[in-house]
Amino acid sequence: METCIFPIFIGLTLLAASIHGQTQNTDFQELAGRSAEFATALYRKIASLSDDNVVISPLATTLGLASLAAGAGGDTRKELLQGLGLAPMERDEEPDRIPLLLQQLRETAAQIVATGLFSSQQVQIESSFSSQVKKFYDTDIRNVNFANAQATKSDINEFVTSRTGNKIREVVTTVAPESQLELLSAAYFTGQWQLPFNASFTQEERFYVDNYNIIQVPMMTRSDKYYLAYDPTLKVGILKLPCTDGIAMLVLLPDEDVDYTFVDESLTSEVFLRWVLKLKKTKLEVQLPRFSLEQTFSLKQSLSSLGIDKVFESGADLSGISSSPGLTLSEVVQKVSIEVDEKGGPGAPASNSAFMDTLPPRLTFNRPFLFLVYHEATNSLLHMGRVVDPTKK
Numbered sequence: 001m002e003t004c005i006f007p008i009f010i011g012l013t014l015l016a017a018s019i020h021g022q023t024q025n026t027d028f029q030e031l032a033g034r035s036a037e038f039a040t041a042l043y044r045k046i047a048s049l050s051d052d053n054v055v056i057s058p059l060a061t062t063l064g065l066a067s068l069a070a071g072a073g074g075d076t077r078k079e080l081l082q083g084l085g086l087a088p089m090e091r092d093e094e095p096d097r098i099p100l101l102l103q104q105l106r107e108t109a110a111q112i113v114a115t116g117l118f119s120s121q122q123v124q125i126e127s128s129f130s131s132q133v134k135k136f137y138d139t140d141i142r143n144v145n146f147a148n149a150q151a152t153k154s155d156i157n158e159f160v161t162s163r164t165g166n167k168i169r170e171v172v173t174t175v176a177p178e179s180q181l182e183l184l185s186a187a188y189f190t191g192q193w194q195l196p197f198n199a200s201f202t203q204e205e206r207f208y209v210d211n212y213n214i215i216q217v218p219m220m221t222r223s224d225k226y227y228l229a230y231d232p233t234l235k236v237g238i239l240k241l242p243c244t245d246g247i248a249m250l251v252l253l254p255d256e257d258v259d260y261t262f263v264d265e266s267l268t269s270e271v272f273l274r275w276v277l278k279l280k281k282t283k284l285e286v287q288l289p290r291f292s293l294e295q296t297f298s299l300k301q302s303l304s305s306l307g308i309d310k311v312f313e314s315g316a317d318l319s320g321i322s323s324s325p326g327l328t329l330s331e332v333v334q335k336v337s338i339e340v341d342e343k344g345g346p347g348a349p350a351s352n353s354a355f356m357d358t359l360p361p362r363l364t365f366n367r368p369f370l371f372l373v374y375h376e377a378t379n380s381l382l383h384m385g386r387v388v389d390p391t392k393k
Helices: 002-047 058-070 074-084 097-109 127-137 149-163 260-266 269-278 300-305
Strands: 054-056 112-120 139-144 181-190 203-208 214-231 236-242 247-254 280-289 291-298 331-340 362-364 369-375 380-387
Touching (some): 002 058, 002 074, 002 097, 002 260, 002 269, 002 300, 054 291, 058 074, 058 112, 058 139, 058 181, 058 380, 097 369, 097 380, 112 149, 127 139, 139 149, 181 380, 203 280, 214 269, 247 269, 260 369, 291 380, 300 331, 331 380
Parallel strands (some): 112 139, 280 362
Antiparallel strands (some): 112 181, 203 214, 214 236, 236 247, 247 369
């Protein structure tokens, strides 16, 4: 009898593990889909503010705002979660469901991201809040003297520099002395390609910024089997560049007669997921300019326009952060840096451009294009941007 029970026990254990794994995967897919709604909405807003290069990190923004939600109450908390698209995922019986999923995403995606909450010295931060946001979001809480602008700038910039391994410096140049609470985030990405480019093949080529500006850029080249798709509705080509750490970049090239702002305005989570599903492997010669972007910006107005504004107003409920009366969020600042060059990760195969048996079709990114960096297993958007001029930061 015992010999029969043991296999049944093992079977039930494996079945339970399988069901748990499927549930976890479903939860991640829901998180990714809902987060992508916020990511694309934030990108559309920021991209509409200029005609230049753009780079943002939805991952860093989400982690920072989720940290605030952990210490918010009432309508303030509800608005933060609704703005992030995460409110429908809340469950009364699982209060840590969203924090746990975001924690796992942060750890799995393995990105260089730093988030910090800087409070004035008059604000006494609750220790339970500090512990919670450090555990789930790796967000640090620091007390600073906003009235001493120079010292506060140094504190904030040193924090970000140390947390990003010297990849990002000088997030803030000015500090408002009346600030009570500021949210800072920084993110750095550099592609470690599964299919690296051979630097010896890189050469100066033309890049058409617009009808009147033609510049020379270092154009990387590789011929290989890539995943490619085309969206006939938006008239944009989609190329997938996989990295060695489970991350991939979609590079989007609008047709010559399509303005990149049209693609900006049309970008939604549904569009992004549709592109991922359409990708098919094909032989291709890729020509992509080497580029490096670095931008710092305030998110306060953009977030307010997306419906996240109570946290900035008098009457905000941040009682979980501190019992100090009248506490509001004064500013949200983000700095993002992205570097795209020829390099691959350890063990990546060398470029075989010179050894293709037939000449494949060529896809040349020689005019403004967009890019989306995402976590392949969950389709979570991590970083997004637009390259109008590859020679400018």
